[in-house]
Amino acid sequence: DAGVIQSPRHEVTEMGQEVTLRCKPISGHDYLFWYRQTMMRGLELLIYFNNNVPIDDSGMPEDRFSAKMPNASFSTLKIQPSEPRDSAVYFCASSPGQGSEQYFGPGTRLTVT
Amino acid sequence: KNQVEQSPQSLIILEGKNCTLQCNYTVSPFSNLRWYKQDTGRGPVSLTIMTFSENTKSNGRYTATLDADTKQSSLHITASQLSDSASYICVVDSSYGNKLVFGAGTILRVKS
Numbered sequence: 001d002a003g004v005i006q007s008p009r010h011e012v013t014e015m016g017q018e019v020t021l022r023c024k025p026i027s028g029h030d031y032l033f034w035y036r037q038t039m040m041r042g043l044e045l046l047i048y049f050n051n052n053v054p055i056d057d058s059g060m061p062e063d064r065f066s067a068k069m070p071n072a073s074f075s076t077l078k079i080q081p082s083e084p085r086d087s088a089v090y091f092c093a094s095s096p097g098q099g100s101e102q103y104f105g106p107g108t109r110l111t112v113t
Numbered sequence: 114k115n116q117v118e119q120s121p122q123s124l125i126i127l128e129g130k131n132c133t134l135q136c137n138y139t140v141s142p143f144s145n146l147r148w149y150k151q152d153t154g155r156g157p158v159s160l161t162i163m164t165f166s167e168n169t170k171s172n173g174r175y176t177a178t179l180d181a182d183t184k185q186s187s188l189h190i191t192a193s194q195l196s197d198s199a200s201y202i203c204v205v206d207s208s209y210g211n212k213l214v215f216g217a218g219t220i221l222r223v224k225s
Contacts, residue, residue, distance in 0.1 A: 004156075042217045043215040056211065091156050101147075102159070103159075104157050104158070105156050106155055107154075107155070
């Protein structure tokens, strides 16, 4: 298996623009997680899905952030409008079941200028 | 407040030496404790997962211990290699994998 796939790997955008991050989980995994990592705050859970349904989005910082999972093999995290403080590395992870190991993707490094 | 604290923040050791990283947590309820290794520019990779009843678990040269009474864990690396240079993150699972609480990590540098 290719593991969790994320795209793009790097994204540089200007403040106010819309940003869409993409994730393809490992086939057969029922759980998908979006995380954000910064030097100041470390890794933080933003939202997670179970069987394509959002279960907990309490970590989403504000309404500018939204996430979807239209099918079992694809998820997006959208930021609209983007701000400089959104600059971070965004990770997607998937897991085969509750309490199981999470497999992380390589991350998307987002820079908002 | 659920917290995971790691020490030291950073560590430099010579290749071939052993080292131990520490993790204290105040997360409740407790489901399991995980150690992840994160290489620069990559996503975290799981090293060990320990439940409440497990005191120790090994993965090659990595051995994790857990004292659920004192809420402490350690990760011991034996005969370090240059490839061990990475950030090591202690993570406590408070909801069976769905609400992980992350420590800030210990940055380990192994030099020759």
